[in-house]
Amino acid sequence: MVLDDDERQEQSLIEQCVLQNQKHLKELSSWGIGGPCSYFLHVSRPSQLIAAIRYCRARSIPFLIIGKGSNCLFDDRGFDGLVMLNRLDQFEAIEPGVYRVGSGYPFNRLGVRCSVEGFSGLEFAGGIPGTVGGAVFMNAGADGQETGHVIDSVEMVTMDGEVRVLRRSDLAFGYRRSTFQQMEDLAAIVAVTFRLVPAETARERQRALLERRRKTQPIGERSAGSVFRNPSGIGVSAGELIEMAGLKGLEMGGAKVSKVHANFFINFNGSTSTDMLGLMNHVKERVDQMFGLELKEEIRYIPYRTQTV
Numbered sequence: 001m002v003l004d005d006d007e008r009q010e011q012s013l014i015e016q017c018v019l020q021n022q023k024h025l026k027e028l029s030s031w032g033i034g035g036p037c038s039y040f041l042h043v044s045r046p047s048q049l050i051a052a053i054r055y056c057r058a059r060s061i062p063f064l065i066i067g068k069g070s071n072c073l074f075d076d077r078g079f080d081g082l083v084m085l086n087r088l089d090q091f092e093a094i095e096p097g098v099y100r101v102g103s104g105y106p107f108n109r110l111g112v113r114c115s116v117e118g119f120s121g122l123e124f125a126g127g128i129p130g131t132v133g134g135a136v137f138m139n140a141g142a143d144g145q146e147t148g149h150v151i152d153s154v155e156m157v158t159m160d161g162e163v164r165v166l167r168r169s170d171l172a173f174g175y176r177r178s179t180f181q182q183m184e185d186l187a188a189i190v191a192v193t194f195r196l197v198p199a200e201t202a203r204e205r206q207r208a209l210l211e212r213r214r215k216t217q218p219i220g221e222r223s224a225g226s227v228f229r230n231p232s233g234i235g236v237s238a239g240e241l242i243e244m245a246g247l248k249g250l251e252m253g254g255a256k257v258s259k260v261h262a263n264f265f266i267n268f269n270g271s272t273s274t275d276m277l278g279l280m281n282h283v284k285e286r287v288d289q290m291f292g293l294e295l296k297e298e299i300r301y302i303p304y305r306t307q308t309v
């Protein structure tokens with residue numbers, strides 16, 4: 001790989017940042033859980049991200065890209081590698097209803113912005129505390145809408161640090177599933193272009209959804225949204241199953257099952273990842289014993305060591 005002067009400069013900056021910075025992952029996670037990472041980088045330009053990926057690859061350093069950390073459970077020991085905090089937050093209106101947005105742009109801000117401008121498709125994003133990249137990767141959805149439905153194209157970086165553009169026809173989405181979760185050479189989603197349709201009622205609909213969310217979810221408490229996916233094809237949600245198993249309010253160390261919504265687990269008093277994993281396993285076992293159903297995690301557990309190189 002031959003680098004030009006700008007790339008060489010970027011690499012040397014990355015080298016300094018990577019070697020000097022440590023961070024406690026609890027500061028980066030909506031659950032407030034997680035030990036230190038060996039290296040930390042705040043990424044605000046695509047060129048930084050690409051240089052950091054190449055740097056890690058060349059030295060076999062494991063790395064992770066995180067957005068708002070609203071869907072991750074970090075380990076108490078931390079992460080033995082580089083954590084990149086994605087703050088690629090450019091926003092560009094290409095034409096009315098078509099937006100090209102950096103993957104670190106706040107998903108809730110995007111949802112509100114589009115709805116206020118009178119475009120429909122992302123009303124549900126209004127209350128979601130993630131980034132655009134996290135939402136695309138997880139195919140976030142609520143109230144009958146899904147991120148994947150309104151994507152026009154995605155710009156990504158491969159593990160070799162190459163930029164690739166994927167068109168709508170290259171992508172497949174399902175319930176909390178996206179092409180990206182199976183892609184072995186994905187390093188990071190960098191930018192996304194959304195195509196929405198005009199609707200004067202978009203903001204009104206969004207307000208109603210936000211109101212419903214405030215009533216049914218423990219907003220303001222330390223959670224990671226839904227812990228488990230809803231089981232498919234049985235017409236009963238994970239929250240209902242956990243409530244029917246009598247587990248609402250159950251505590252394990254500093255972690256508990258929310259009394260407001262049973263599929264939200266709360267760090268109410270210095271929960272460790274061990275407390276939270278223990279609570280999740282206990283809930284899974286009880287639901288399995290009572291209903292013969294195996295709940296599947298929606299949140300992603302990030303172990304101390306990975307093979308992500």
Ligand SMILES: NC(=O)C1=CN([C@@H]2O[C@H](COP(=O)(O)OP(=O)(O)OC[C@H]3O[C@@H](n4cnc5c(N)ncnc54)[C@H](OP(=O)(O)O)[C@@H]3O)[C@@H](O)[C@H]2O)C=CC1
Binds near residue numbers: 086132
């Ligand atoms: N419906 C709701 O009410 C809620 C929904 N959510 C959803 O959870 C998701 C969390 O978003 P966010 O907090 O930003 O994500 P996180 O920082 O929690 O990251 C979650 C995972 O997404 C992957 N990821 C994140 N950003 C990128 C990127 N730029 N490129 C490639 N992969 C990426 C990473 O996978 P890997 O580890 O493999 O690198 C990471 O482990 C969103 O989809 C959000 O909408 C969250 C809370 C509530």
Ligand SMILES: C=C(O[C@H]1[C@H](O)[C@@H](CO)O[C@H](OP(=O)(O)OP(=O)(O)OC[C@H]2O[C@@H](n3ccc(=O)[nH]c3=O)[C@H](O)[C@@H]2O)[C@@H]1NC(C)=O)C(=O)O
Binds near residue numbers: 237
């Ligand atoms: C919060 C998330 O997404 C949420 C999204 O906000 C909402 C709103 O559309 O719909 C899903 O929740 P959900 O299926 O639990 O939706 P809700 O409408 O709250 O509940 C479904 C049903 O379960 C019942 N319910 C819910 C919680 C509970 O403790 N007890 C209970 O009986 C509700 O009364 C309702 O009849 C998403 N979760 C999943 C796993 O699909 C997330 O992904 O992190």
